[in-house]
Amino acid sequence: MRRNLAYAVVGAVILMLCGCWDQQLLKTERNVSIAGMDPGTNGLLRATVSIRDVTSTESGSKDTNEVHSVLARSTQHARELLNEEISGSYSNAKMRVLLLGEEMVRNHDVMPYLDVYYRDPKSPLNARIAVTRGKAEDMIRIKMIGSKTIGLHIDELLNSTEEATVVPHVNIQTLHPLDRGYDFSLPYLVIREGIPAISGIALFSGTRMTDTLGLDESRLYLLMAGLKNINLRLTMKSVDRNKSNSYDYVTVEVKKLKRKLKVTVSKNKQISVKLNLKLRVTVMEDPRNHLYKMKIMHDLERTLSEQLTDEAKAIVHKMHRANHDGFGIARRLMSFHPKLWKQLDWDKEYPQILFNTSVSLQIVNTGITE
Amino acid sequence: MIAAKDKITPGQLMILVIQSQIGVSVLFLPSTVESIARNDAWISVILAGGVTLLLITIMWALSRRFPAMTLFEYLPLLLGKFLGKIVHVIYAMLFILACSLIAVQFADVVRDWVFSSTPSWIILGLLLVTSLYMAQENIRLIARFFVLTFGVIFVLILIAAYAFRDADILYILPINQAGIPNIFKGMLKAMTSLFGFEILLFSYPYVQGGGKGILKATLFANLFSTLLYTFLVFTCLIVFSPEELKIIPQPVLYMVKALTFTVFERADLYILTIWTVVVISTVIAYLFMAAKSVSALFGKKRHKGTAPFVSIVIFIIALIPHNQDTTNILQNLVAIFASVSLAALPLILLCISVFLNIKGKEQAEV
Numbered sequence: 001m002r003r004n005l006a007y008a009v010v011g012a013v014i015l016m017l018c019g020c021w022d023q024q025l026l027k028t029e030r031n032v033s034i035a036g037m038d039p040g041t042n043g044l045l046r047a048t049v050s051i052r053d054v055t056s057t058e059s060g061s062k063d064t065n066e067v068h069s070v071l072a073r074s075t076q077h078a079r080e081l082l083n084e085e086i087s088g089s090y091s092n093a094k095m096r097v098l099l100l101g102e103e104m105v106r107n108h109d110v111m112p113y114l115d116v117y118y119r120d121p122k123s124p125l126n127a128r129i130a131v132t133r134g135k136a137e138d139m140i141r142i143k144m145i146g147s148k149t150i151g152l153h154i155d156e157l158l159n160s161t162e163e164a165t166v167v168p169h170v171n172i173q174t175l176h177p178l179d180r181g182y183d184f185s186l187p188y189l190v191i192r193e194g195i196p197a198i199s200g201i202a203l204f205s206g207t208r209m210t211d212t213l214g215l216d217e218s219r220l221y222l223l224m225a226g227l228k229n230i231n232l233r234l235t236m237k238s239v240d241r242n243k244s245n246s247y248d249y250v251t252v253e254v255k256k257l258k259r260k261l262k263v264t265v266s267k268n269k270q271i272s273v274k275l276n277l278k279l280r281v282t283v284m285e286d287p288r289n290h291l292y293k294m295k296i297m298h299d300l301e302r303t304l305s306e307q308l309t310d311e312a313k314a315i316v317h318k319m320h321r322a323n324h325d326g327f328g329i330a331r332r333l334m335s336f337h338p339k340l341w342k343q344l345d346w347d348k349e350y351p352q353i354l355f356n357t358s359v360s361l362q363i364v365n366t367g368i369t370e
Numbered sequence: 371m372i373a374a375k376d377k378i379t380p381g382q383l384m385i386l387v388i389q390s391q392i393g394v395s396v397l398f399l400p401s402t403v404e405s406i407a408r409n410d411a412w413i414s415v416i417l418a419g420g421v422t423l424l425l426i427t428i429m430w431a432l433s434r435r436f437p438a439m440t441l442f443e444y445l446p447l448l449l450g451k452f453l454g455k456i457v458h459v460i461y462a463m464l465f466i467l468a469c470s471l472i473a474v475q476f477a478d479v480v481r482d483w484v485f486s487s488t489p490s491w492i493i494l495g496l497l498l499v500t501s502l503y504m505a506q507e508n509i510r511l512i513a514r515f516f517v518l519t520f521g522v523i524f525v526l527i528l529i530a531a532y533a534f535r536d537a538d539i540l541y542i543l544p545i546n547q548a549g550i551p552n553i554f555k556g557m558l559k560a561m562t563s564l565f566g567f568e569i570l571l572f573s574y575p576y577v578q579g580g581g582k583g584i585l586k587a588t589l590f591a592n593l594f595s596t597l598l599y600t601f602l603v604f605t606c607l608i609v610f611s612p613e614e615l616k617i618i619p620q621p622v623l624y625m626v627k628a629l630t631f632t633v634f635e636r637a638d639l640y641i642l643t644i645w646t647v648v649v650i651s652t653v654i655a656y657l658f659m660a661a662k663s664v665s666a667l668f669g670k671k672r673h674k675g676t677a678p679f680v681s682i683v684i685f686i687i688a689l690i691p692h693n694q695d696t697t698n699i700l701q702n703l704v705a706i707f708a709s710v711s712l713a714a715l716p717l718i719l720l721c722i723s724v725f726l727n728i729k730g731k732e733q734a735e736v
Contacts, residue, residue, distance in 0.1 A: 018496070021488040121483045125628035126635075173628035174536060181540075181611070328540070335543035 029091040033065070033151025036136025038101035039108055040071045047078035048137040050151050051086060065149040067140055075116045095124040096155040098172065099136035099189070105202070105209040117172050125173040128158045130187040131202040131209060139189065139196055154196055158187055161198050165222050165232035166215060168201065181331025183324045185221075188212050203324040211322035213315070220308065221315050223277060224357070225326055226259040233284060236307055238300055250300065251285035255364060263332045265340060272354040273329060277312070279359065283366040291363075292370040301361055308359035316355045325350055375510075377578045380587040382513040386655070387567050387591035389516040392523065392598060393652030394475045395563030396645060397620040399599055400606035404615045407556025408548040409541060412604045414556030419596025421557065422564045425713055426588050429567070432720045433574040434581045436730035441571040442666035444730065448722050457715060458667055464707040465660035466680065468565070469653060470687040471704050473497060474697055476649050477688065483623060483642060494688050498657075498681045501650055505657035506677045509576050512658060516651055522644045523598070529641055530605055533625045537608040564595060565708055569655055572662055657681060 033052040040046035048069040054061050068085050072078035083090040098117075104110055117123045132139050145153045162169045167187035175184060186209075188202040201218040203211045213221055219232060231253060238250040258278040265271050283291065290296045319326060329350070333341045378386070395402075403411040436444040441461070446454040476497060477490045485493065504515055548556070570588055577584050606621040618624045626637040634640070661677035670676065691697045722728070 015496075018488065018492050021492075022485045121486075121627075121638075126630050171628060328538075331538070331540050335540045338544045338547060 024091070028088050030086050030088040031094040032090070032092045033095060033149060034097045034099065034140060034154060035092065035095055036099040036101065036132070036140050037075075037104055037110070037113055038135045038137055039104050044071050044073060045075065045078060045113060046071055046135075046137060047075070047082070048140045049082060049092075050140050050143070050149065052149050052151060063144075063147065063149050063152070065143060065151070067143060069137055075113045079116075091122075093122045093124060095127045096151050097128050097130065097158065099139060099154075100129065100131050100186075101136040102131055102133050102202075102209065104136075105131055105204070105207075107208075109207050111207050114172065114175075123172075126171045128155060128171055128187075129175055130154070130158060130167075130189050132196075133188065133190045133199070139191060142191070142194065142196065145195060150196070154189070157196065157198065161187065163230045165227070165229040166198060166218060168222060168225075168227055169229065181334050182328035183326055185213075185324070185326055203319065203322045203326065205323040205325075210324060211318060213318065217311070217315055217318075220311055221326065223254065223257060223279070224259070224275060224312060224315065226257070226261075228254060228257045234281075234308075235285075236304055238286065238288070238303065247287045249285070249287070250283060250304070252281035252304070252361075252363070253284050254279050254281050256280040261327060261332075263329055263336070265333075265337055269340065270354070271329075271333070271349070271352075272356065273327075275312075275316075275327070275355060275357045277308075277357075277359040279308075279361045280364045281361060283363055286366070289369070291366050297363055301363055305359055305361045308361060309357065312357045312359050313355075316357055320351045320353075320355075323347060323350055329353065374578075376508060377576055378510050378513045378573065379578055380583045382510075382517060383570075383573060383577050383584060384587040384591045384594075385517050385520050386509075386513045386569060386573060387588050388523075388594050389520065389648075389651040390566030390569045390655035391564055391591065391595040391652075392648055393563070393566065394472050394479075394649055395599075396526070396602060396648060397479060397622050398475065399560065399563045400603045400621045401615050401619055403556045403560050403603060404607065404612070406548075406559060407553050409543075409607055409612060410546060410548045410553050411556055411560075411607060412542070412600050413545075414553050415560045415600045415603050416596065417553065417557040418560035418564055419592060419600070421561060422567065422592050422596070423589060425716070426567050426570065426592055427585070428720055429570055429712075429716045430574075430581070430585045430588065432716050432723065433571060433584075435720075435723050435728075437581065438575050439730050440575060440662075440666075442663060445719075447728055448719050448726075455667075457711075458663065460707065460715075461711050462660065462663040462667060464704070464711050465656055465663055466684055466687070467700065467704050467707060469656035469660055470684045471697075471700050472649065472653055472656065473684060473688040474691050474700065476646075476653075478697070479620060479623075479642070483620070483638065491685075491689060494685055497650065497653060498685055501653040501657050502677055502681045504654045505661060505681075506674045509573055509658070512654060513573075515654070519647050519651060522647050526641065526644050526648070527598070527601065529626055529629075529637055529644075530602060530622060532629055532637075533605055533609050535629075536625070537605070539608055541608045541611060542604070560599070562705055562708065563599060564592070565712060566652065566655060567592060568712055569659060572659055657684070660684070 030051045032049045034050045036048040038046040046069060048067065050065050050067050052063065052065045055064055068082055070078050070081040070085065072081050079090055100110060117125065140150055142150050144150065158167065161167045168185055170184060170186055183204050183206065185201045185203050187198060188200050189196050190199040200212055200214045201221070202209045203213060219234060222228065223232065233251055233253045235249055235251040237248055239248045260276040262274040263271065264274070291300070330346060400411065403414050407414040442458055445458055448454070449457060473494050477493045480493050481490060504512060567588065574584060602622055606615065606625060609625045610618065610621055615621055623638045623641055626641055629637040631637070657677065657680065661673040661680045664680050665673040665676040691700055
């Protein structure tokens with residue numbers, strides 16, 4: 001009996017020791033919370049990381065962080081170099097955000113630098129990606145905002161703006177841009193008075209950034225792409241577009257979005273796209289207080305619809321110029337017109353596609369006052 | 371005669387077959403079939419299920435003629451002593467090699483995804499020792515264990531279904547892009563993952579009730595496995611674009627890797643844990659069949675004594691492949707053995723049995 005117990009204990013200990021080959025102790029790891037990539041000199045990569053530390057004192061725990069930059073040949077090489085600079089071993093398994101400097105994505109192909117993220121089983125595929133105006137390094141060097149570290153701040157900033165449908169939900173995994181049949185767009189960050197802020201989205205053509213959209217445009221762009229998240233608010237002029245009076249603005253929240261996207265190919269191979277949006281909205285703010293009259297309500301619906309249609313057309317125009325196929329027209333052609341797709345030179349064809357965009361809006365309710 | 375207390379119910383048989391069919395290829399199947407049949411891979415899997423249906427029916431028709439015997443008891447009756455032994459050896463080789471292949475693939479995935487520096491002999495050893503413990507027992511206990519662990523397959527389905535969040539149905543269009551020949555080639559690839567139904571040859575005399583009930587249970591099992599595989603392949607096809615599937619060998623793991631639930635991260639580790647149970651049941655089934663056939667080869671009635679030696683042989687074979695090439699050789703070898711002994715041989719044996727009118731002497735009691 002005793003002897004059997006001893007065997008069992010020894011057996012169990014030996015079994016558990018098998019885990020020691022792959023042990024990684026949290027206390028020896030330094031976790032990166034945010035990383036940035038900028039082009040360096042001579043085709044090298046300037047990588048910047050912020051490593052988060054939690055120091056606990058008598059008055060509670062406090063976040064601190066340290067920032068390191070290296071000039072490396074590749075992403076993995078940057079990790080090796082960083083490992084030679086920091087105490088403990090480098091780990092990016094808990095990374096939350098990856099920032100790409102604007103110059104990096106405008107003039108260089110960023111995909112080779114991302115390869116290691118897709119290859120390593122421990123890599124943070126759910127880390128968010130964003131583009132920064134200027135250098136990513138400058139933004140990471142801000143280090144702390146209030147009591148929050150920069151990584152946490154930007155992650156939460158992106159999260160809340162995703163929920164408000166200002167920027168698209170993108171992480172390293174969903175980015176993987178291999179022959180998807182549409183172009184992606186990323187959140188665009190700027191430093192405003194020393195603090196990182198969202199200024200819209202960056203449009204990509206293939207893997208190169210080509211243009212940006214402002215905050216109002218990006219909301220409508222996401223509506224047109226059918227990517228409405230939890231809520232979406234639009235503030236627009238309610239009467240005359242050329243006057244400015246603080247009474248003339250109305251804010252609506254989109255409750256329901258119906259989107260119809262139809263790609264048709266005519267006999268002479270002219271591709272045309274019909275994009276129809278139907279919005280059901282709630283009025284959140286309307287200082288004029290006239291909405292109890294049905295006529296005014298319908299007038300408002302009409303003006304807003306017209307405004308949105310015009311803006312939508314402007315966005316399509318911008319996308320054409322940027323060669324950015326954010327609505328997945330290419331995917332539809334691949335799926336429904338595979339023969340035509342094989343003959344097309346997509347980069348030349350895309351700007352010539354006819355878009356027929358229209359937005360119609362319907363007010364469902366107006367809050368607890370009319 | 372088999373005592374009533376050693377028998378299993380048709381329901382247990384169904385789960386026995388499902389658990390032997392569903393194995394390592396849960397992870398591999400989508401990309402192996404996709405590499406040939408492109409975005410029509412799901413059609414290939416359904417077709418493979420149809421062909422397996424046919425093979426099962428042949429196997430069942432053969433077993434029905436010898437209702438109280440297992441394969442190795444009636445082999446000499448049909449083929450004579452010498453030829454019977456040769457066929458017997460082919461079957462034994464198939465089970466040993468197939469089991470080694472499963473072990474090799476398991477160790478590879480575990481190395482790539484979780485334990486990169488743990489030596490593979492540890493992983494193989496743990497897998498085989500655990501399976502051996504169960505495989506030494508009789509079919510009734512194995513069936514009960516399989517019923518017990520059957521639930522984990524549904525957890526697998528649930529986690530995979532969550533990936534529909536990132537799905538785009540347009541990826542499977544246009545249908546029939548790959549062309550009929552490629553769909554059929556893909557079907558042949560998909561067939562290998564549905565193997566495991568041969569456990570019917572060993573369990574037939576142990577099942578309660580008549581032949582019809584057994585056929586029904588096995589066919590249902592096959593339907594379930596086919597649907598599960600089709601679901602997984604379909605999910606992977608609509609989550610990943612064709613270009614991505616080309617470079618991702620285990621797409622099921624990859625697609626859940628980025629999922630974050632409120633508390634849990636790295637859903638791939640949960641899938642791997644569940645998958646380990648699924649693989650162990652397949653290894654148990656194959657180890658059982660291998661041990662049975664080897665012990666019958668040496669004229670032993672019980673397989674308990676042979677099982678450890680068989681698992682040592684499997685362990686040694688599984689240690690040999692060190693690169694993709696050798697694994698591929700093993701894979702092709704198993705495919706050849708399997709097509710001979712699961713498709714060709716049962717049909718030949720059935721023909722011999724029917725035309726020479728050789729039948730089992732005793733009927734199974736109902």
